[in-house]
Amino acid sequence: MNLPSFPARRDAFPLRLFHSHDLDETRSTVGRVFKPHDLGVLGRRQKLDVFMDHLPLGRASINRLCYGADVSIEPDCLDDFLLVQMPMQGSAVIRCGDQQIASGPHNASVITPSLPLHMRWQGRCDQLIVRLERAALETACSAQLGHALPRPIEFQLGMDLSSRQGAAWKSLVQFLASSSFTGDAAGNALVGQQVEQLLVTTLLTQHPHSYSEALSKPVQAPPRHYVQRAEDYILARYAEPITIETLARHAAISARSLHKGFQQHKGMSPMGFLRLVRLQRVRERLLQAGAHAEPVSITRVALEAGFSHLGHFTQAYRRQFGETPTQTATRRAN
Structure with missing residues (x-):
């Protein structure tokens, strides 16, 4: 092929x-x-x-x-x-x-x-x-x-x-x-x-290297306060470029432990939580604009919340809230 x-x-x-x-x-x-x-x-x-x-x-x-x-x-x-x-x-x-x-x-x-x-x-x-x-x-x-x-x-x-x-x-x-x-x-x-980051992560997890065995060893979920550190960081800086490595450094644990902790304590991955926070911030802004009949640029609001690919943002928004960003804004404006 x-x-x-x-x-x-x-x-x-x-x-x-x-x-x-x-x-x-x-x-x-x-x-x-x-x-x-x-x-x-x-x-x-x-x-x-x-x-x-x-x-x-x-x-x-x-x-x-x-x-x-x-x-x-x-x-x-x-x-x-x-x-x-x-x-x-x-x-x-x-x-x-x-x-x-x-x-x-x-x-x-x-x-x-x-x-x-x-x-x-x-x-x-x-x-x-x-x-x-x-x-x-x-x-x-x-x-x-x-x-x-x-x-x-x-x-x-x-x-x-x-x-x-x-x-x-x-x-x-x-x-x-x-x-x-x-x-x-x-x-x-x-x-x-x-x-x-996607290319790097895929290569590290899908192709053998000198640290593959170490990366394959199971990890335990950390205490809740490690997850809270990363959660607080996301809530304060959600609009900034954030990677799993950034969160792991801030929480002072390995990325694999942090991922395990989020799955146990939040029911989702760290990056999934980041996406949810960004979506919620966009929705809050659109609802606020609609309630006051204010004109609003959905593109600008999404970019200000940290989304960089608008097509992916719209799909994620609809999956999360059951409607498009435009429907959110116009429905509340009526």
Whole structure:
């Protein structure tokens, strides 16, 4: 099953970064998105025919890259970021640290930032590549565990895209690479942050790494006051960008313990509680405007309450209250 190319919405965000036959231009442009590296064409008769698409999503990005020739790529260690490379066609030999795989349409590669990397791409190798910040991965993993990581996180190099876990990752990337939702994420810092968090969480929970066993251990629900700390934080700052890592740090417990506590004491997840508080604040504002027959911008009210995707907001509002935001405002105005 081939992965999709990017949607042709050039009015929403830049896609085609460049198309070139020049080695130096290719090395320089790809290096700006990823990092400086050695790039070599293998074979005298090989000619570069490179194109690259680039879609920024906050600090993360989705990229499509094809060299059109057999090439060697020597970046040493990626250092500050991780790559998940998913060939849409063709193949590549990837060596990262002590692991080596032949990557193809059914086997992605997950490149650990702290390990030496060597790659050989076959000429027709056309890859969809997700770039994630190492700091975002390690911060999320640390928050889930409730303590600093004693050593860098290391991922299993091969990802079987036909497995349940691999299929979950592939479906997510397919959605982001082809949905109009991604246009909003590219131009909105808050949405981009949420997309990055979704990618990071999915990778940490669906693909094996050196802390997978620790993350799989069951946790006990914490005492009620830990949950209250996070609840008070949400009630005071619901309009701000809030992540589970933010709440866990404020409550001084691990993100997994906090999630368990919210489920036990509130019957919902921390982020579910945050969404409910935001919805209730929007409803209060709409009811107030309707009662006084005041004109009100639903979009503005939703944004001020912390919602960044208005389509998702409207759906969540209707599920929670059984009517649309417009119906709330106009019904009370009559």
